[in-house]
Amino acid sequence: xxxxxxxxxxxxxxxxxxxxxxxxxxxxxxxxxxxxxxxxxxxxxxxxxxxxxxxxxxxxxxxxxxxxxxxxxxxxxxxxxxxxxxxxxxxxxxxxxxxxxxxxxxxxxxxxxxxxxxxxxxxxxxxxxxxxxxxxxxxxxxxxxxxxxxxx
Amino acid sequence: xxxxxxxxxxxxxxxxxxxxxxxxxxxxxxxxxxxxxxxxxxxxxxxxxxxxxxxxxxxxxxxxxxxxxxxxxxxxxxxxxxxxxxxxxxxxxxxxxxxxxxxxxxxxxxxxxxxxxxxxxxxxxxxxxxxxxxxxxxxxxxxxxxxxxxxx
Amino acid sequence: xxxxxxxxxxxxxxxxxxxxxxxxxxxxxxxxxxxxxxxxxxxxxxxxxxxxxxxxxxxxxxxxxxxxxxxxxxxxxxxxxxx
Amino acid sequence: xxxxxxxxxxxxxxxxxxxxxxxxxxxxxxxxxxxxxxxxxxxxxxxxxxxxxxxxxxxxxxxxxxxxxxxxxxxxxxxxxxx
Numbered sequence: 001x002x003x004x005x006x007x008x009x010x011x012x013x014x015x016x017x018x019x020x021x022x023x024x025x026x027x028x029x030x031x032x033x034x035x036x037x038x039x040x041x042x043x044x045x046x047x048x049x050x051x052x053x054x055x056x057x058x059x060x061x062x063x064x065x066x067x068x069x070x071x072x073x074x075x076x077x078x079x080x081x082x083x084x085x086x087x088x089x090x091x092x093x094x095x096x097x098x099x100x101x102x103x104x105x106x107x108x109x110x111x112x113x114x115x116x117x118x119x120x121x122x123x124x125x126x127x128x129x130x131x132x133x134x135x136x137x138x139x140x141x142x143x144x145x146x147x148x149x150x151x152x
Numbered sequence: 153x154x155x156x157x158x159x160x161x162x163x164x165x166x167x168x169x170x171x172x173x174x175x176x177x178x179x180x181x182x183x184x185x186x187x188x189x190x191x192x193x194x195x196x197x198x199x200x201x202x203x204x205x206x207x208x209x210x211x212x213x214x215x216x217x218x219x220x221x222x223x224x225x226x227x228x229x230x231x232x233x234x235x236x237x238x239x240x241x242x243x244x245x246x247x248x249x250x251x252x253x254x255x256x257x258x259x260x261x262x263x264x265x266x267x268x269x270x271x272x273x274x275x276x277x278x279x280x281x282x283x284x285x286x287x288x289x290x291x292x293x294x295x296x297x298x299x300x301x302x303x304x
Numbered sequence: 305x306x307x308x309x310x311x312x313x314x315x316x317x318x319x320x321x322x323x324x325x326x327x328x329x330x331x332x333x334x335x336x337x338x339x340x341x342x343x344x345x346x347x348x349x350x351x352x353x354x355x356x357x358x359x360x361x362x363x364x365x366x367x368x369x370x371x372x373x374x375x376x377x378x379x380x381x382x383x384x385x386x387x
Numbered sequence: 388x389x390x391x392x393x394x395x396x397x398x399x400x401x402x403x404x405x406x407x408x409x410x411x412x413x414x415x416x417x418x419x420x421x422x423x424x425x426x427x428x429x430x431x432x433x434x435x436x437x438x439x440x441x442x443x444x445x446x447x448x449x450x451x452x453x454x455x456x457x458x459x460x461x462x463x464x465x466x467x468x469x470x
Binding site: 017029032036038112 | 166175185186299
């Protein structure tokens with residue numbers, strides 16, 4: 001089962017992982033990645049109040065679906081779920097979920113990491129940081145381009 | 153919070169992950185690995201009825217605690233939970249859980265994979281495969297030694 | 305042609321999207337960005353550093369030299385920061 | 388000295404563990420394995436390929452040339468297959 005959802009509400013990581021494995025005996029490894037909103041206290045900066053995630057409706061789901069297809073072409077996946085939230089998110093809350101299921105752990109780990117790396121650089125989402133004194137768009141990180149580049 | 157448990161009963165992956173993040177805003181990434189008993193249908197073999205996991209009480213917990221310490225020395229972890237079951241386990245059931253929490257996804261992924269690779273080759277557990285016609289001890293895999301070796 | 309703007313590209317232009325009749329002489333993504341930049345101050349600021357503005361044509365990532373061809377929807381936005 | 392056996396080492400020897408007075412001439416893990424192998428048929432089968440039997444001394448992985456020194460517990464077992 002392969003699922004991609006873009007939603008404003010929270011997700012239940014456990015329920016999503018359970019949906020991939022229930023009633024099956026061919027899955028040996030399930031890797032779940034949850035990305036959370038972190039109060040990173042930028043050096044000298046004011047505390048983060050919230051993130052607002054803007055997205056490109058339609059393309060967000062289509063692009064992530066293409067990434068899942070690419071992951072399936074590279075690794076023997078028996079299931080995958082990707083959920084990305086949009087809207088206002090406060091520190092400690094979930095932002096993104098990736099679950100991969102495979103007979104073997106190496107494939108499940110690699111596919112989850114691949115999906116996260118590519119999500120960061122290709123899924124059309126933009127983070128606006130709301131701090132006590134300012135609102136700023138988050139700048140893309142070179143380290144994310146490098147992380148995605150290692151799969152090419 | 154760092155936790156190692158060896159138990160015969162099942163675990164709740166979601167509850168364990170939630171315990172690591174609740175009330176905190178400094179965690180950006182949580183990686184959860186669940187290893188399941190798979191009916192692998194060895195070529196021409198009879199179906200797997202169950203696995204029985206034997207372990208070395210005392211040493212199992214101590215050795216995994218040492219591996220968690222090694223992971224903490226290598227990556228900036230804010231929490232980790234490792235649970236390994238023993239006893240009779242049927243296809244589809246959980247065997248092992250690794251949860252890692254970190255500010256950044258790269259560290260959480262790497263630490264979870266490191267812990268799984270080293271668990272496979274260093275934690276004192278042995279699997280007895282119960283099939284319809286035979287009971288056999290699982291042989292260690294060269295691929296597991298190679299997976300562990302890449303961290304040295 | 306339907307043109308969409310996201311994040312600070314949207315804020316600078318002051319519009320989430322618009323329907324524009326693009327001249328036939330404007331053939332690529334980069335040419336469209338340059339043509340839009342001449343429409344006013346907000347557009348000029350949005351495209352002041354064209355290398356950091358990304359584009360999608362009919363909801364697929366496009367490069368500066370990608371031909372607009374018969375595309376019906378184009379979006380301009382900053383490098384992505386989701387995940 | 389407390390000696391423990393696991394998995395097929397335990398099955399071949401027919402014991403999960405035993406308390407044995409090890410002669411002082413037996414100084415290393417490999418020497419102890421060799422000395423045990425001479426105790427009977429089950430032991431001989433357990434240690435017939437000494438390279439595949441692993442050991443832990445006081446619950447830490449040990450190598451064939453690790454000295455028994457003052458250890459109080461040693462365990463012999465096949466390569467591990469957990470996880």
